[in-house]
Amino acid sequence: MKYAKEISRRRTFAIISHPDAGKTTLTEKFLLFGGAIQTAGAVKSNKIKKHATSDFMEIERQRGISVATSVMTFEYKNFLINLLDTPGHKDFAEDTYRTLTAVDSVVLVVDSVNGVEEQTRRLMEVCRMRNTPVIVFINKMDRDGKNRFDLLEEIEKELKIQLHPMTWPINNGKDFKGVYNLDAKSLLLFTANTKATEEDSFIIENLNEKILDEKIGEKDAETLREDVELIDGVYGKLKTEDYLAGKTAPVFFGSAINNFGVKELLDTFIKIAPEPQDRETTKRVVDVDEDKLSGFVFKIHANLDPRHRDRIAFIRICSGRFERNTYYHHVRLNKDFRFSNPYSFLARSKDIIEDAYPGDVVGLFDTGNFKIGDTLTEGEDFYFTGIPSFSPEIFKELVNKDPMKTKQLEKGIAQLTDEGVAQLFTQFGGNKKIIGCVGELQFEVIQYRLLHEYGAACEFRVLPFYKACWLTSNDEKKLDDFLRFKQQNSARDKDEHPVYLAQSEWFLNTEITNNPDIQFQFTSEIHK
Ligand code: G4P
Numbered sequence: 298m299k300y301a302k303e304i305s306r307r308r309t310f311a312i313i314s315h316p317d318a319g320k321t322t323l324t325e326k327f328l329l330f331g332g333a334i335q336t337a338g339a340v341k342s343n344k345i346k347k348h349a350t351s352d353f354m355e356i357e358r359q360r361g362i363s364v365a366t367s368v369m370t371f372e373y374k375n376f377l378i379n380l381l382d383t384p385g386h387k388d389f390a391e392d393t394y395r396t397l398t399a400v401d402s403v404v405l406v407v408d409s410v411n412g413v414e415e416q417t418r419r420l421m422e423v424c425r426m427r428n429t430p431v432i433v434f435i436n437k438m439d440r441d442g443k444n445r446f447d448l449l450e451e452i453e454k455e456l457k458i459q460l461h462p463m464t465w466p467i468n469n470g471k472d473f474k475g476v477y478n479l480d481a482k483s484l485l486l487f488t489a490n491t492k493a494t495e496e497d498s499f500i501i502e503n504l505n506e507k508i509l510d511e512k513i514g515e516k517d518a519e520t521l522r523e524d525v526e527l528i529d530g531v532y533g534k535l536k537t538e539d540y541l542a543g544k545t546a547p548v549f550f551g552s553a554i555n556n557f558g559v560k561e562l563l564d565t566f567i568k569i570a571p572e573p574q575d576r577e578t579t580k581r582v583v584d585v586d587e588d589k590l591s592g593f594v595f596k597i598h599a600n601l602d603p604r605h606r607d608r609i610a611f612i613r614i615c616s617g618r619f620e621r622n623t624y625y626h627h628v629r630l631n632k633d634f635r636f637s638n639p640y641s642f643l644a645r646s647k648d649i650i651e652d653a654y655p656g657d658v659v660g661l662f663d664t665g666n667f668k669i670g671d672t673l674t675e676g677e678d679f680y681f682t683g684i685p686s687f688s689p690e691i692f693k694e695l696v697n698k699d700p701m702k703t704k705q706l707e708k709g710i711a712q713l714t715d716e717g718v719a720q721l722f723t724q725f726g727g728n729k730k731i732i733g734c735v736g737e738l739q740f741e742v743i744q745y746r747l748l749h750e751y752g753a754a755c756e757f758r759v760l761p762f763y764k765a766c767w768l769t770s771n772d773e774k775k776l777d778d779f780l781r782f783k784q785q786n787s788a789r790d791k792d793e794h795p796v797y798l799a800q801s802e803w804f805l806n807t808e809i810t811n812n813p814d815i816q817f818q819f820t821s822e823i824h825k
Contacts, residue, residue, distance in 0.1 A: 298586050300618055300654050307656035308570050309379040309613075311396055313424075314406035315414035316387070319436040322553040323406055324369070327380060329556075330563055331371025367598070367611065368658045376567045379656060387416060388736020391687065391717060392596060394423050395669060398684045399595040399613035399658065402430040402570045404562070405546070406553075409435050409442030409469060413455040421456040426820070427683060428543035430571060433460065434562055439489065439552045441470035445524075449548070459545045461535045462528055464561060466550040467517050474513050476550050476558055477501075477521060479528065480535070480565075484512060489555045498561075537569050573656035576615050578672075578679035583616050585655045589675040590617030590625060592659075594667045595684065597716040599746075608716075609640060609660045610667040615681065619653040625673040627666065628680065634673075636661050668715030685820040686790075688765040689720050689733025692798065693740060693757035702753040709751030713743055714791060722765065722796055725780050725787035731798070732757070733765055762786075762798040764805060766817040775814045783808075794821060 312327075314320040369380045381400055383393040397403065403424055407417060424431055435448060442448070445466055453460050464476040464485075475487040478498065485498040501509055504525055509518040539545035547565065551558020573585045583591050596611040612619075619625075624633040640660030641650035653659050661667070670684045697706050710730065714721040719739050722731040734740060740757050747753045767790070770776040780787040780795055786804075788796045797817060799805035809817050 303654040309656040310402045311381045311400045313420045315416040318406045318408040319553040326559045331373045388738040431546040433548045435550045463547045577682045580679040587616040593681045594671045608663045610663040628672045669717040692760040692762040695730040698754040705751040706753035709747045722788035766797045767821040768795045770815045
């Protein structure tokens with residue numbers, strides 16, 4: 298319990314959204330509140346612009362910049378908040394999914410005009426898998442968006458989560474007047490401003506008071522009264538335990554660009570969001586307040602810039618205290634390492650940290666010793682569970698263009714897949730190497746890196762698969778027969794787990810129906 302005080306003041310979370318919903322803007326407003334930046338616009342330059350899709354070097358360059366803001370730490374009302382950045386570009390979705398394994402909760406931004414979008418749906422699936430507590434921020438209320446009730450219904454239905462409005466909007470678009478805080482019973486009037494870091498709200502305990510009509514006009518006051526009565530009846534009071542269990546998501550309405558509704562969100566966040574929790578491992582549950590250090594790698598960032606060929610492994614601390622220049626046990630390699638320059642994302646001024654606590658993220662300069670899911674301890678052997686791999690969406694055969702460089706190619710592809718750039722499958726009963734990625738961009742990245750870092754030339758041949766399913770069965774013979782019979786569609790992943798590569802949903806469903814003794818899984822855990 299040595300570090301209880303440090304642990305209880307930490308909140309580690311991510312903001313997630315479909316590109317353009319307002320993640321960067323909201324991040325920036327949080328940082329302004331935390332005093333971590335002084336002016337609006339400071340975070341913007343780190344954003345991977347959605348338009349630069351075809352030029353991966355440009356995207357990598359921007360990703361390089363964004364390493365510095367991969368974890369943004371700020372203090373707010375004595376809480377130490379670690380905000381983990383997730384790439385907005387959809388081709389880096391795997392990165393985002395893995396980052397979600399390192400946070401204790403998320404804030405999901407939904408655009409009030411566009412409602413639930415593709416990327417939101419998928420990110421939410423990951424949260425649901427892990428029962429991650431979610432707070433929803435419905436953004437852009439200053440624009441003519443969807444009806445507020447329709448929006449709630451859409452989000453509940455599409456994201457399969459129960460919502461609980463914490464604030465309630467008075468109109469939207471040019472008629473947007475503000476929000477009523479259902480919990481604090483306070484009215485917050487909308488002012489379009491981008492500077493203020495304080496919001497003025499005033500308490501209206503009883504909505505029947507005349508002051509409401511004076512503030513927002515009779516017509517809107519009447520609508521608000523009706524809305525609030527309806528909402529109170531349907532939702533009642535938020536049960537924090539349901540939020541913490543990932544069953545109910547509190548909802549806020551606001552406008553990030555106008556810095557409106559952000560403080561309300563942040564104040565509730567520090568009140569209800571979970572501090573770092575105990576975590577499951579392959580051996581036992583690790584208590585967050587154990588004295589001994591443990592942590593795992595959830596992301597590896599390799600810099601493509603030849604002048605800065607550094608690689609940073611991101612470690613989430615799960616228990617104990619991380620100290621600079623102290624030997625820790627790298628479980629997979631069964632070797633002890635110490636780190637003289639652990640990189641802090643904390644810093645406005647200094648880069649090197651002396652120590653870190655559960656919930657913190659430390660960047661370790663790495664020369665190829667780490668892969669995603671690796672664990673550091675003080676000697677004990679275990680891995681953290683619940684770090685999933687998802688099915689890639691594009692599959693291509695890796696073709697060696699220079700037989701003299703086979704070894705380099707194999708080493709390169711092994712290392713790149715360790716970093717989580719792509720997934721590698723080997724065709725069953727053969728040697729064909731199949732690379733699976735979420736986006737086309739990664740193939741360009743792989744080809745470039747294999748050539749420039751390993752001297753191996755390759756090309757890709759498109760394969761007609763759309764999904765990989767990991768197979769398990771209690772009946773080994775049936776599984777073996779299936780793999781052999783479906784050789785064209787069978788492969789093994791890097792850890793030798795059998796995988797079925799489906800050409801289409803129809804094929805997949807047919808195989809699932811025809812093979813009731815085999816389980817088809819859409820995700821695979823790195824450690825079970
Ligand atoms: P993202 O990180 O989720 O991709 O979104 P980002 O914050 O970059 O916001 C996307 C666009 O939406 C930006 O405009 C931003 O200014 C705008 N935006 C964010 N919050 C609000 C809001 O509350 N109301 C309105 N009306 N707009 C909002 P952009 O034109 O794409 O970029 P920029 O030129 O402003 O940088």
